[in-house]
Amino acid sequence: MRKKVKFLLFVLLAFICFPNTSKAVLNVPDPVVNGKVTISWLDYEDKMGERPNSIDIELKDAMSDGTVTKTFKAEDAVVNTDPSMTTWTFDVELPKLNDYVTYVLGYPTEVDGYDLHYASDGQIDSDGGTINLVYVKHLSKYVTYTEHWDDGGARDVDRVFAMWMIPINNDMLGEDDGFPMSLGCG
Numbered sequence: 001m002r003k004k005v006k007f008l009l010f011v012l013l014a015f016i017c018f019p020n021t022s023k024a025v026l027n028v029p030d031p032v033v034n035g036k037v038t039i040s041w042l043d044y045e046d047k048m049g050e051r052p053n054s055i056d057i058e059l060k061d062a063m064s065d066g067t068v069t070k071t072f073k074a075e076d077a078v079v080n081t082d083p084s085m086t087t088w089t090f091d092v093e094l095p096k097l098n099d100y101v102t103y104v105l106g107y108p109t110e111v112d113g114y115d116l117h118y119a120s121d122g123q124i125d126s127d128g129g130t131i132n133l134v135y136v137k138h139l140s141k142y143v144t145y146t147e148h149w150d151d152g153g154a155r156d157v158d159r160v161f162a163m164w165m166i167p168i169n170n171d172m173l174g175e176d177d178g179f180p181m182s183l184g185c186g
Helices: 002-017
Strands: 032-042 054-061 067-073 078-081 086-095 102-105 114-119 130-137 160-165 179-185
Touching: 032 054, 032 067, 067 086, 102 130
Parallel strands: 032 130
Antiparallel strands: 032 086, 054 067, 054 102, 078 086, 114 130, 160 179
C-alpha cells in the first residue's frame, strides 16, 4: 500500500514540476495546391504508334518566378478515348510556393510529330482548377505521282484531272468515301 501512495505522490509531483507545455495548434495553411491537367491527343487513337508514353510539362507560378516541372505518364492517367481523340486526365499536387500561388502553363512542351494546337488559359490555385493541352498529329503527307496523257498534246480540249485518295487506316470511311486532293486543268 505504501508503494502505491509513493507512486501517486511521485506522479503528482511530476505534474506540478513539469506542467503541460504544449502550445495551441495554429491553423497552418496547406503546403500544397491541388488541380487537374488534361492532355488531349488528336491522333486517331495513335494508329501510327508515335504518341509518347510520357510528357514533361512546366508549370509556372504566375505570382513569382518559381516553376515546377511534372512528368505525366500514360499509365498514371485516367484515359478517355473516342475515334479521333484520346484524353489523359491527371490529378496534380503542386507545392505552395507562397500564400497566393497560382500555377499556369509555362513554356509549352514540344512533342516530336505533334503540334501544340491549344493550351488553355487555365490555372491551378488554392481553389483547384484545370490546365488543358491539345496536341495534334501531323497527318499531312506528300504524294508524288505522274500522269500520262495520250491526246496529241491536248490540241482539241483542256485536260481536266482529279486525284482521289482513300485513307486505308481510317475505320470511319467506306471504300467509296475518298476525297479529292487536287483538281485542276492543264
